[in-house]
Amino acid sequence: MLSRTSQYALRSVLFIAENSHARRKVGVGEVAKALEIPKYYLAKILRRLAVGKLIRSSKGPGGGYYLNSEDFDHPLIAIIESVDGPDSLKKCALGLNTCSSEHPCPIHFYIGPFRDSLLQSLSEITVGDALEQLKQEHVFIDNLLTGDEKKKSNSDPDERN
Amino acid sequence: MLSRTSQYALRSVLFIAENSHARRKVGVGEVAKALEIPKYYLAKILRRLAVGKLIRSSKGPGGGYYLNSEDFDHPLIAIIESVDGPDSLKKCALGLNTCSSEHPCPIHFYIGPFRDSLLQSLSEITVGDALEQLKQEHVFIDNLLTGDEKKKSNSDPDERN
DNA sequence: CAAAAAAAAGACTTCTCAGTCCTTTAATAA
């Protein structure tokens, strides 16, 4: 549905939003371990997000990634497009050159409404909204893992990630 | 949205349905040229569909691919799952291990309803239904191409595809 | 200023999907 890269991006932004502010930044290692994302790969994604001004970063001791207040207003679609390129969700599901109701493919009218409302949702929902919803459900983003099984928070210091 | 392989598969099945029956079979080269799909790659996809009993094939002179009457009753989702593996559309959009309302990811409730109805559509609509709809729109499946521009049906015999 | 800490940058590897080509098998028809 979404590329793995944009999955990583979305979860990371939410995690950073949850766990940082301008005076308490989080490092790539921290995010990578909490979300079980390959550290060096994540670093590239975060850089793209930073270039796109969706998150902030600062170097040096005490540095890391964080969100400032405007960043909470970005819609989720902006994160996806920032890492996957624009219109990655707007293409014809059968790969035709144009997707339109004038030149519909056999499944256009089945898929169209679904995709349109998905796109609409992702354009409306901001980072802040998604965070708010997680809060209401009493869920933390790092409790939602992709691995086979949620590991209990053991404290063996496997720094290598 | 859908993998290129399942895009090829769906269009091919519809084309074969449109252009064949037990006494008039179509060859892989014919399908490949009409739909502008790489011939040898298509051959593999058609074999997978044939193994999955979604289309029929026969070797030798006059052989090729065709659909028998039962094959028109297969839902479109069966074609997708046959080439992309089962549940390829049911996974969490953020890549979590389980997708459920009990363990929802931040966008589960935005995506869920739409995906469910898409899945429902693809499970209900049969090959015959889709064909019927194309007929009502006076559209032939090989008029829907993926290339840059629809070429006028020139007759230069470039057999090599 | 010097040392340390962290992101930025870039080279490199690995894996999967898509695409190509060649050989073998099965069916038909002469």
Add this chain to the structure above:
DNA sequence: TTATTAAAGGACTGAGAAGTCTTTTTTTTG
């Protein structure tokens, strides 16, 4: 029964996504 025809099967290549590692730059702080 032999030649021909078409799918089946399998080996190989290429491109792009994902993942890894090392070096460089920037910032802080002692």
